[in-house]
Every structure is written in C-alpha cells, then in structure tokens.
Amino acid sequence: MEAEESDRLVTGSPSAPHQLDLVPDALLAGRAADGDTAAFEALARRHGPLMRACARRLTGSLADADDVVQESLMQAWKQLDTLRDGDAVKSWLLRITGSRSIDHLRKRRNHSNLGDLDHRVEAGAGTAHQDHPESAALSGSRMDALKAALAALPEEQRRCWVLKQFNDQSYEEIAQTLNISTASVRGRLARARITLAREMEDWR
Amino acid sequence: MSAPGDMLSCGHSLADLSEYLDTGRIGDPGHLADCPECQSGLASLRRLSALGHELLDADTATAGSGSDDWMKTILGNLRLELRPGRIIPLRSDSPEDVLTETEGSISALIRSVADSLPGTAAGKCRLYGDVTRPGAPITVGVDLAVVYGHPLEDRAATLRWKLATALARQTELNITAIDVTITDVLEPRKPEPLNPEPRHPEQPPGPGAPPTPQEEP
Numbered sequence: 001m002e003a004e005e006s007d008r009l010v011t012g013s014p015s016a017p018h019q020l021d022l023v024p025d026a027l028l029a030g031r032a033a034d035g036d037t038a039a040f041e042a043l044a045r046r047h048g049p050l051m052r053a054c055a056r057r058l059t060g061s062l063a064d065a066d067d068v069v070q071e072s073l074m075q076a077w078k079q080l081d082t083l084r085d086g087d088a089v090k091s092w093l094l095r096i097t098g099s100r101s102i103d104h105l106r107k108r109r110n111h112s113n114l115g116d117l118d119h120r121v122e123a124g125a126g127t128a129h130q131d132h133p134e135s136a137a138l139s140g141s142r143m144d145a146l147k148a149a150l151a152a153l154p155e156e157q158r159r160c161w162v163l164k165q166f167n168d169q170s171y172e173e174i175a176q177t178l179n180i181s182t183a184s185v186r187g188r189l190a191r192a193r194i195t196l197a198r199e200m201e202d203w204r
Numbered sequence: 205m206s207a208p209g210d211m212l213s214c215g216h217s218l219a220d221l222s223e224y225l226d227t228g229r230i231g232d233p234g235h236l237a238d239c240p241e242c243q244s245g246l247a248s249l250r251r252l253s254a255l256g257h258e259l260l261d262a263d264t265a266t267a268g269s270g271s272d273d274w275m276k277t278i279l280g281n282l283r284l285e286l287r288p289g290r291i292i293p294l295r296s297d298s299p300e301d302v303l304t305e306t307e308g309s310i311s312a313l314i315r316s317v318a319d320s321l322p323g324t325a326a327g328k329c330r331l332y333g334d335v336t337r338p339g340a341p342i343t344v345g346v347d348l349a350v351v352y353g354h355p356l357e358d359r360a361a362t363l364r365w366k367l368a369t370a371l372a373r374q375t376e377l378n379i380t381a382i383d384v385t386i387t388d389v390l391e392p393r394k395p396e397p398l399n400p401e402p403r404h405p406e407q408p409p410g411p412g413a414p415p416t417p418q419e420e421p
Contacts, residue, residue, distance in 0.1 A: 023388075027349050052274075143258065147259070166263075170226075190219035193252060
C-alpha cells in the first residue's frame with residue numbers, strides 16, 4: 001500500500017495533514033455514519049468554532065462551552081445514522097449544541113449564580129480586539145453596546161435571541177429546545193429584538 | 205401580548221414585524237410596502253439582525269480555529285466508539301475456531317482503496333445482501349467525490365477494478381457487482397504556500413481563499 005499512500009487526494013499535493021478538510025459536509029457525514037472517525041473529526045474541526053461561539057453565548061462560560069461542544073459532538077457521533085440529509089449537518093450540529101447548552105444551564109442553575117458568568121465570556125472575547133485597535137474601535141464599540149444590551153436582557157429572552165440569531169433555529173426548534181410553546185418563542189423573541197433594537201438605535 | 209409602545213399606529217405590532225422577518229408571514233403583506241411606520245420598524249429590526257451576524261462572526265473568530273489545541277483536546281476526550289456493523293463469518297480450518305470480520309472493517313477497506321486513487325475520496329459505502337451468510341451474493345455501493353479535472357468515468361472504472369481486486373484478496377465475500385456513484389465534483393486545492401508563485405496567475409488565491417490547514421505534529 002506504500003505506493004497508494006503517496007497518491008493523496010486532490011491533485012497529488014504533498015500529503016496534507018487533513019486531506020478530508022476539502023470534502024463537502026454530506027460526504028463526510030456519510031463516511032462518519034459508516035464509522036470513519038477521521039471524517040467525523042474533519043466535520044468537528046470545520047464546525048467546532050461556530051459551535052463553540054454559540055455555546056459561549058448561551059452558557060456565558062468559556063469552560064462550560066467547551067464541555068457543551070464535547071458533549072454535542074459525542075451525541076452527534078452516536079446519532080449520525082438519524083441524520084437524513086448530510087448537507088444539513090451544520091444546522092443539525094447547531095441544534096444539538098443549542099439543546100446541550102440549555103441542559104447545561106438547567107443543571108448549573110442549582111449550583112451557582114448566573115449573574116457572574118457573563119463577565120467571563122466578555123473577558124475572554126475582549127482580547128481579540130486588542131490586536132487591531134484601529135479597525136475595532138468603531139464596530140467594536142457598537143459590538144460592545146450590543147453585548148451589553150444582550151447581557152441585560154431577561155434570561156429567557158436572551159436564550160430565544162441567541163438560538164435564533166446564532167444557532168439559526170426555527171420557532172418550532174427553539175420551542176422544543178426551551179420546552180415552551182411556539183407562541184412564547186414568538187413573543188420572547190420579539191421582546192428581545194424590540195429592546196435590543198431600541199438600545200442600538202439610541203446608541204446610533 | 206404586546207406591551208404599550210410596541211403597537212404602531214397602523215395597527216401592526218413590532219412583534220408582527222419580527223415574525224415577518226423570520227417567516228415571511230404577515231396578515232396583510234400588501235400593507236407593508238406603503239406603510240412608513242412598518243418600513244421604519246423593519247429597517248430597525250434588519251439593522252439589529254445585521255449587527256447580530258457581525259457579533260456571531262466576531263465570536264466565531266474569537267472561538268479560534270478547529271485545528272487549534274482546544275479542539276484537539278476535545279477530540280482526544282471523545283474516544284469515539286467503533287461502528288462494527290454486521291458480523292461477517294470467515295472460513296476456518298478447524299470447526300472449533302469461529303472467525304469473523306466486521307462490516308465496518310470492509311467499509312474502511314473500501315474507503316482506503318477509493319482515497320488512494322489520485323483526486324478521489326470515498327463517501328458512504330454499503331454492502332447489499334446477506335453478508336452474514338457465507339457465499340451470499342453481495343453488491344457493493346460506494347459514493348465517490350472526484351476533484352474537478354480528473355476523468356470521471358476513468359476514475360469510476362479504475363475504482364471498480366481496484367475494489368474488486370482488494371475485496372477478492374482480503375475478504376471472502378461473493379461480490380457480484382460494484383456500483384460507484386459520483387456524488388461530488390470538488391474544487392481543486394489552492395496552491396500550497398510552499399510555492400510562492402501562483403500556478404495560475406489569472407486566478408491567484410484571493411483574500412477569500414480558504415486558509416491552508418496548518419498543523420505540525
């Protein structure tokens with residue numbers, strides 16, 4: 001098999017660390033469902049940062065977010081054969097990330113005070129702008145205003161907004177994740193948006 | 205449901221407009237285009253949505269690359285269990301020995317053969333037929349992605365032949381047919397950073413080019 005090893009995928013380029021990183025989601029999902037762990041890891045590398053971003057906004061904690069990503073990937077691996085449309089793997093992963101995040105919040109509610117946690121994410125996120133103070137000054141401060149307004153929202157409204165805006169879930173999916181009615185989702189999402197839009201209009 | 209102040213004088217609420225943005229549904233769509241209040245409300249909600257996208261992009265950038273250590277740690281912790289699939293019996297010289305192989309090992313073999321051809325990668329593969337019964341006729345189905353520029357029929361024919369050889373040599377399955385379905389034609393990889401001159405000057409990798417994965421052991 002040595003000769004075959006040298007013939008790597010994609011125009012004979014020197015064997016890249018992750019040749020599967022070029023392959024579309026659906027193909028990787030098919031392979032992963034067959035038991036190909038390398039294909040699954042390529043999917044995880046591809047969508048992991050987005051999953052992590054969503055989990056951080058939902059849980060408000062950097063450490064919890066990584067736990068959520070890990071649990072979500074574990075669940076995804078186990079349930080891959082239930083995924084009908086491999087092209088939809090990204091939204092499927094985000095849906096799992098959303099419900100695992102909410103589960104984490106429910107578990108944590110018994111242990112600690114939620115109020116302290118948002119600062120941890122902001123402390124971690126703020127460092128990203130320090131490398132580009134010039135370009136970040138304008139959009140960064142606007143972004144900071146949105147983060148502050150978001151942090152001030154009632155918990156349930158913030159969850160609805162993040163699940164919609166970040167995880168890109170439908171009203172029905174959000175309702176299922178939060179265990180509330182779609183009418184409640186509609187109402188909370190509207191409340192959140194009205195408050196946020198007003199804050200941002202005032203800010204302009 | 206609406207609090208005071210969320211109702212527009214035209215009779216719509218901001219909640220109506222919020223739902224319209226997500227679903228495209230509203231009681232009287234004809235009204236929207238002519239109503240300055242609704243237009244202004246929609247514009248405000250759209251600005252918020254655009255800002256939300258910006259926040260998501262910024263958060264995703266801050267989250268780091270999937271090739272970074274945090275993801276390696278997570279992947280290391282996962283310990284993905286194998287998917288053996290069906291158990292395939294093998295001949296043994298002594299009736300006391302029960303030898304088997306797994307369906308999962310066969311699909312791994314099929315993938316390794318398909319991936320080893322230049323410019324191809326396997327997708328899903330299936331074994332049709334009763335693999336648990338020795339000698340039963342089995343049809344192999346394999347999805348294949350081929351990089352643009354590689355001859356599709358030639359690759360499919362070569363793969364069928366190589367698979368037939370490998371499966372005959374390494375398994376006892378009675379393969380009666382091998383169906384190769386080309387499901388994707390892939391964009392070729394951008395020139396490696398080792399080569400500073402773009403190979404196709406008319407198509408230099410722009411700022412939108414995907415970053416080459418960097419992961420040194």
